[in-house]
Amino acid sequence: MAEQVETLRRTPLSRDRVLHAAVALADEAGIESLSMRKLAQELGVVPMALYKHVANKDELLDGMIDVVVGEIDPPVSDADWQPVVRRRILSAREALLRHPWAPIAIEARNQATPAILGYLNSMVGILRERGGFSTDLAHHVMHAMGSRMLGFSQELFDDSRRAGRSGPADPEPPAGFPPEAAAAFPHLAAIAGAAAHDDASVVGPGCDDQFEFEFALDLLLDGVERLRQQGWTST
Numbered sequence: 001m002a003e004q005v006e007t008l009r010r011t012p013l014s015r016d017r018v019l020h021a022a023v024a025l026a027d028e029a030g031i032e033s034l035s036m037r038k039l040a041q042e043l044g045v046v047p048m049a050l051y052k053h054v055a056n057k058d059e060l061l062d063g064m065i066d067v068v069v070g071e072i073d074p075p076v077s078d079a080d081w082q083p084v085v086r087r088r089i090l091s092a093r094e095a096l097l098r099h100p101w102a103p104i105a106i107e108a109r110n111q112a113t114p115a116i117l118g119y120l121n122s123m124v125g126i127l128r129e130r131g132g133f134s135t136d137l138a139h140h141v142m143h144a145m146g147s148r149m150l151g152f153s154q155e156l157f158d159d160s161r162r163a164g165r166s167g168p169a170d171p172e173p174p175a176g177f178p179p180e181a182a183a184a185f186p187h188l189a190a191i192a193g194a195a196a197h198d199d200a201s202v203v204g205p206g207c208d209d210q211f212e213f214e215f216a217l218d219l220l221l222d223g224v225e226r227l228r229q230q231g232w233t234s235t
Helices: 002-010 015-029 036-043 057-069 081-098 102-108 114-130 135-150 161-166 179-184 186-193 209-230
Strands: none
Touching: 015 036, 015 057, 036 057, 057 081, 057 102, 057 114, 081 102, 081 114, 081 135, 081 209, 102 135, 114 135, 135 209, 179 186
């Protein structure tokens, strides 16, 4: 292993190498731990050497996001709009689950990166060219999908972003509702007991994050298809 690290450090520095090293560092320790100094140490160079390839940390983050977006599968060419969109969104989710810091970085950017713009442009193209969507309906579909189009969403019971900020860690047991809160908010307490992610010790069936994501995605896609068939328009 030490020989591999040493070999990597002897590899000429490039933008691609800098970005992939930054992605690996964020995967391991979370986005909050990422700094130009730590990245330079990981690469075995002085920090100033990085600035020949990325102008600043913002450009570094943009490049890292584009690396992750590049992992999303391209659209298949022989299917209707709905399975193609569904497959790409789930591929995007797989990519972001491999890099749990990515949703945080995407939401923090003031502007979409070129890779994100290209991905979203292709998704709108699928709606319009394969589905025959009007510009009006495609516009509203993109609003309805929101970040789900990129493979993530802010779920009510989802605390997975902790790993994106500070790196993977052993899951904490669900806090649950204290008795006084359960008495005041009985309906929330009832579903919270069933929403303890991946914890078999909690009474109830537990909650499968992937199932919940696909459940909501299919509700949206099926509803959109009905609107498309009806020739829906916002006017």
